[in-house]
Amino acid sequence: MSLRHALLAVLTAEPMTGYELLKYFDGTVAAFWSAPHSQVYPELRRMEAAGLISAEVAARGERAQKRIYSVTGPGISELSDWIGEHSTVPPERDVARLRAAHFEFSSYDVARRQLTAHLTEHQERLTRLESMVQAIQDLRVPLLRRRFEKRPEAEHEAIAAFKEFAFRGQIARVKAEIAWAKQGLDLIADLERRSVPLRGPALD
Amino acid sequence: MSLRHALLAVLTAEPMTGYELLKYFDGTVAAFWSAPHSQVYPELRRMEAAGLISAEVAARGERAQKRIYSVTGPGISELSDWIGEHSTVPPERDVARLRAAHFEFSSYDVARRQLTAHLTEHQERLTRLESMVQAIQDLRVPLLRRRFEKRPEAEHEAIAAFKEFAFRGQIARVKAEIAWAKQGLDLIADLERRSVPLRGPALD
C-alpha cells in the first residue's frame, strides 16, 4: 500500500488540496508514482480517518469549499516507519520485454516499429528527467522550495541530494532502455540483411 | 491483458499442463512475467473457451487426470497480433525510488540498509540472468530446444537471438539498479562523514 506513502510524502512539503496533490502526481512525483483522482480522493479520506492527515475546510469564493490536508505527527511517523520497512521487489511484468522475446511470431517491420516506439518514448522521458535534475540543482522546483522553507538550512543539502539521487535512478533506467532498443534495432537490421527467416503468424 | 499472451507464448514451445506452465513462470519466463497458479488455471479455462488453446485430457495413473493444453491457429494469430499492438508504457510505480527520494525522514543507517538490500537483491538477479544468457547460447534451455525441434533450422538463429536480446534487456536494467545503489551508498557515506543532518522522524 504505497499510494498512501506517496501521498504522505508530497504532503510533507506543504498542506494542499487533493487537486493540487494530483498535479504533483502528474508532474514531479509521477516519475516514481502516480494515481488517478478516483484513487486519490478516497485514499485521502481514509488517511484522514486513520489520523495520518488532517483536513482544514476552506472556502473558495462564495459557495464552494475545499479541503486542505496537512500531515499529522502520526502521519510523519508512518512515513518514517515505511522508509525503513523491508519490502520484496515486486515480480517483473514487462510487456516490452515479453514481446521482444517472441518477435519471431511477427515480422521485422513490426519488431522495428515496436522498438522504435520504445526508443522515442524513453528518449522523451530522458529529456524530462534530465530537466528535472537541472531544476533541482537550480532550486527551481516549487515543492522542494517549500520543503526548504520548513527546515533548517543545514538539512537542505541532504533533502535535495536524495531527490536528485532518486531521479538519477530513473535516468539510469531509461538510458538502459534506450541502449537496449538501439541494440534491438541493430540486431533486426543484421538479421534482415542476412535474410534470416522468421516464423511469422503462419497458422498451423 | 498480457497474462494471456505470456501463457500463449510459453505454450507455443510445446503442449503442456497448467502445472508445467507454472514451473516455467517460476523459471525462465519469470524474468519478464509471472503469475500465481490461482491466476493461471482460471485463465487457461477462459482461453480454452475463447478457442485460443485446446485441452487434451490425459490420464495420470489410475484415477487422476490432467489437461494438456496446445495453442490453436487462432491462438497463434492472437499472439502475433498482440506482438504488433501499440501499448503505452504503464505508469511508473517504484517503491525503492519513492523511498530513496524521502530518505531524509529516516536515518543514514536505515537508508544504507535499504540500499544494501537493493544492491544484493539485484546482484543475485544479475547472476541468474547471466547464467540464463549463457544457457541460451549453449542451447541448454529445454523450452528453446522444443521450439527448435518444431521449426526449420534457418529460423533457429532469430528465435534464439530474440530470447537472448530480451534477457539482455533485463541484465541492462539490473546493472543500472546495481550502479544506482552503489552511488547511493557513496552519497550516504559522504553526507554522513560531513555530518550533514537529516530531519528524521521527529514529530512536529
Add this chain to the structure above:
DNA sequence: GTAGTCATGTAAGAGGTTACATGATTAG
C-alpha cells in the same frame, strides 16, 4: 506410512483503470 511432487481449483480482498457525473470559480 509418509513426505514430496503433481495437479487443480475457489474465494475474499486489495489495488488500479476507466468511465460517468457534478458543480463552482475565474479569466477572457
Add this chain to the structure above:
DNA sequence: CTAATCATGTAACCTCTTACATGACTAC
C-alpha cells in the same frame, strides 16, 4: 457568456495477491 480550471466524488470492472482447499501419485 463561455471556456478553462478548480474541486470532488461514485461505480463498474479488471488484475493480482493471499489464503484456503483437495486429492492422486511416487519414491523411500
